Amino acid sequence: MAAELPEWMLPPRPSGWEADDLDHWPQAPRHTELIDGALIFMMSPQRSWHARLVENLTFSLRQAAPDGIEIERDMTVRLDKRSRPEPDVLAVTVAYDPDRTRFLPDEVALAIEVVSEESAERDRSIKPFKYAQAGIPHFWRVEDEASGPAVHVYELDTVTRSYVPTGIHREWLKVSVPFPAAIDLGKLVP
Numbered sequence: 001m002a003a004e005l006p007e008w009m010l011p012p013r014p015s016g017w018e019a020d021d022l023d024h025w026p027q028a029p030r031h032t033e034l035i036d037g038a039l040i041f042m043m044s045p046q047r048s049w050h051a052r053l054v055e056n057l058t059f060s061l062r063q064a065a066p067d068g069i070e071i072e073r074d075m076t077v078r079l080d081k082r083s084r085p086e087p088d089v090l091a092v093t094v095a096y097d098p099d100r101t102r103f104l105p106d107e108v109a110l111a112i113e114v115v116s117e118e119s120a121e122r123d124r125s126i127k128p129f130k131y132a133q134a135g136i137p138h139f140w141r142v143e144d145e146a147s148g149p150a151v152h153v154y155e156l157d158t159v160t161r162s163y164v165p166t167g168i169h170r171e172w173l174k175v176s177v178p179f180p181a182a183i184d185l186g187k188l189v190p
Contacts, residue, residue, distance in 0.1 A: 008025075008036065015084070017034055017038075019079075019084040026044065034085075036083055037082040047118070060188070061183075064180065064182075065091065070091070070092050070096050072089070088114045089114075090111055106135065108135075108136045111138070112132050113140075123141060132161055138153065138178050139154045140152065140154070148170065149170075151169040153169065173185055
């Protein structure tokens with residue numbers, strides 16, 4: 001016998017969930033994403049490595065970001081009517097607003113995913129594809145390698161609406177776009 005879902009988990013309409021529903025759903029667990037109308041709950045325990053890397057990368061990018069660029073973490077991006085993923089870190093081109101619950105693709109200069117075992121498939125294929133299709137100009141994927149974090153850097157090819165790799169950075173992350181930054185990757189995690 002299949003267990004019934006709690007009523008709060010049932011979609012509000014026969015066509016399913018939509019991106020804006022997340023703003024009006026107080027029972028939603030933290031870090032709930034919507035991908036193609038499917039809810040993704042981040043329920044597995046987060047590794048300390050992931051949490052520390054995201055925290056320290058956010059801090060490092062805030063120090064490097066020029067005026068007009070804000071660095072956010074754990075905020076969703078409304079890509080379309082049925083997709084609202086939550087990158088680990090974002091560089092956005094809009095002023096800080098304490099009441100904001102999401103960003104739009106044209107407000108995002110950079111989306112960063114730090115790969116974890118639970119999210120690997122989404123972080124490596126589904127989300128980059130969707131970010132590129134939505135027109136987000138830069139995407140970074142951070143992998144946990146034996147030697148330390150490796151940052152895979154991509155830039156949007158606006159003709160094909162797909163990302164092209166521009167480098168894999170180990171030890172030091174040095175980029176000029178979307179803004180100049182030089183980050184000692186060895187200091188992001190002990």
